[in-house]
Amino acid sequence: MPNIFALHQVNLTLEDKPILQDINLQVPTGAYLTLTGPSGSGKSTLLRVLATLLTPTSGTISFDGKPQADYPKTDYRKLVSYCFQQPSLFGDTVQDNLAFPFMIRKMDFDENRARQALQSVDLPESMLTAKITSLSGGEKQRVALIRNLLFPPKVLLLDEVTTGLDPDTKAIVHQLIETYHRQGITVIAVTHDETEVAKASTLLRLVAGRLED
Amino acid sequence: MQNNLIVSPTALTLAVVLVMIALAINFKEKIGLEHDLVIGVVRAVIQLTVVGYVLTYIIRVDRLWLTALMVAIIIGNAAVNARGRANGIPHAGLISLVAISVATLLTLGFLLIAHAIAFIPSQVVPITGMIASNVMVAIGLCYRQLNAGFHDQRQAIMERLALGADQKQAAITIVRSAIRTGMAPTIDSAKTVGLVSLPGMMSGLIFAGVDPTKAIMYQIMVTFMLLGATSLGSVIAAYQAYPQFFNRDLQLR
Numbered sequence: 001m002p003n004i005f006a007l008h009q010v011n012l013t014l015e016d017k018p019i020l021q022d023i024n025l026q027v028p029t030g031a032y033l034t035l036t037g038p039s040g041s042g043k044s045t046l047l048r049v050l051a052t053l054l055t056p057t058s059g060t061i062s063f064d065g066k067p068q069a070d071y072p073k074t075d076y077r078k079l080v081s082y083c084f085q086q087p088s089l090f091g092d093t094v095q096d097n098l099a100f101p102f103m104i105r106k107m108d109f110d111e112n113r114a115r116q117a118l119q120s121v122d123l124p125e126s127m128l129t130a131k132i133t134s135l136s137g138g139e140k141q142r143v144a145l146i147r148n149l150l151f152p153p154k155v156l157l158l159d160e161v162t163t164g165l166d167p168d169t170k171a172i173v174h175q176l177i178e179t180y181h182r183q184g185i186t187v188i189a190v191t192h193d194e195t196e197v198a199k200a201s202t203l204l205r206l207v208a209g210r211l212e213d
Numbered sequence: 214m215q216n217n218l219i220v221s222p223t224a225l226t227l228a229v230v231l232v233m234i235a236l237a238i239n240f241k242e243k244i245g246l247e248h249d250l251v252i253g254v255v256r257a258v259i260q261l262t263v264v265g266y267v268l269t270y271i272i273r274v275d276r277l278w279l280t281a282l283m284v285a286i287i288i289g290n291a292a293v294n295a296r297g298r299a300n301g302i303p304h305a306g307l308i309s310l311v312a313i314s315v316a317t318l319l320t321l322g323f324l325l326i327a328h329a330i331a332f333i334p335s336q337v338v339p340i341t342g343m344i345a346s347n348v349m350v351a352i353g354l355c356y357r358q359l360n361a362g363f364h365d366q367r368q369a370i371m372e373r374l375a376l377g378a379d380q381k382q383a384a385i386t387i388v389r390s391a392i393r394t395g396m397a398p399t400i401d402s403a404k405t406v407g408l409v410s411l412p413g414m415m416s417g418l419i420f421a422g423v424d425p426t427k428a429i430m431y432q433i434m435v436t437f438m439l440l441g442a443t444s445l446g447s448v449i450a451a452y453q454a455y456p457q458f459f460n461r462d463l464q465l466r
Contacts (some may be wrong), residue, residue, distance in 0.1 A: 033280050051375055051461075052462065052464075053371060053464055055374060055462045055464070073374075073376065073462065073463040074377050074379050074463070075377070076377075077374065077375055077376065078376075078377035080378070081375070081377075082375040084371075084372055085370065087372060088366075088368050088369045088372060090369060090373070090386075091386075100376065100378075101376060101377075103382065104376060104377055104379075105377075146371075167455070177269040
């Protein structure tokens with residue numbers, strides 16, 4: 001299986017503080033890679049580097065056989081989708097959020113697709129017109145997740161997306177991620193959740209900015 | 214009763230009593246603005262006295278280049294002041310200069326072409342000052358709103374970028390809000406003009422004995438002119454300033 005990501009000697013320093021050090025990593029296409037480690041060890045930072053939301057100070061990253069830097073950022077981020085730990089929803093309604101992926105692709109909003117997406121995470125279709133202020137934390141997280149998945153990416157970067165969710169919601173989110181993973185999407189997840197750790201095809205531990213062997 | 218308002222040096226000196234009242238309130242209520250108040254009064258007296266003599270000279274010699282130079286000085290000063298309100302937005306000086314120049318000169322040009330004013334210093338210089346100062350305030354508000362928006366909505370912008378948005382798609386709600394904020398005072402004053410405020414220019418003309426209907430027509434023109442200029446200035450400044458919040462890698466600075 002070819003590698004979707006290949007990182008070579010990646011370092012990141014922010015305000016003179018080394019955050020990532022000498023990261024060498026190969027991620028096979030279709031893998032389910034789980035990243036664990038203590039708080040402040042650089043897990044989220046590594047995901048953000050993979051998402052091009054941060055640029056490494058040195059080292060090289062290749063994505064799908066080409067240097068990451070060669071991709072136009074807007075194209076790349078549609079292929080490598082980063083989900084935040086505590087997502088913020090846009091605008092006023094759920095529809096504002098689900099219309100956004102269509103808007104940035106200059107496509108008309110497909111309401112049916114959005115309704116199906118809501119159902120896929122056990123949310124009622126009628127929620128499309130709901131105000132975002134009326135949603136619970138779990139509902140917000142699910143809306144944010146399907147916002148990332150309306151146009152399936154090649155890689156899904158999950159930054160502790162199930163933290164703080166109740167067990168039922170966690171199970172729904174796990175099921176959704178599993179469905180997309182089975183379809184061939186590579187998943188790289190930062191987590192402390194034991195269920196997620198257990199299902200990882202590859203488990204990596206980051207300590208003080210370095211990957212442990 | 215005199216028809217033409219003439220403020221004598223004695224009357225002006227007596228008006229200092231009003232400043233003393235403001236100062237007394239400051240001391241009594243411990244507001245802490247005495248220093249700024251005194252500096253403001255001294256600067257106003259010096260600046261207006263100097264400008265009075267300069268304007269008298271410019272109007273008397275009536276030279277094209279001198280009028281143009283005065284217009285350039287007003288625009289330059291407005292840009293320097295607007296930059297001061299940018300709170301670190303890169304290239305804010307140049308952006309302010311472009312926005313204020315374009316908004317002021319286009320509006321001025323339109324008024325000249327429409328023969329609403331003549332290219333004589335007594336008309337061009339005050340109108341330039343009026344337009345440039347209003348655009349300067351609008352741009353300052355735009356910058357403040359941009360800074361607040363990019364600060365408060367930092368994560369939302371990062372999420373839009375992470376979804377594959379370009380910088381305009383990621384920031385457009387903040388840009389629109391900044392333009393709205395920049396234009397709001399001019400629109401509010403257009404809504405309340407005559408009901409709440411009797412603008413300085415119109416009042417001045419009526420004070421000076423001009424027929425009120427003519428003064429009002431002039432004020433209508435000024436209101437339209439300021440609406441156009443502040444819209445133009447806010448749009449130019451907001452659209453040039455928001456990309457400064459992103460780096461080359463389409464990340465937030």
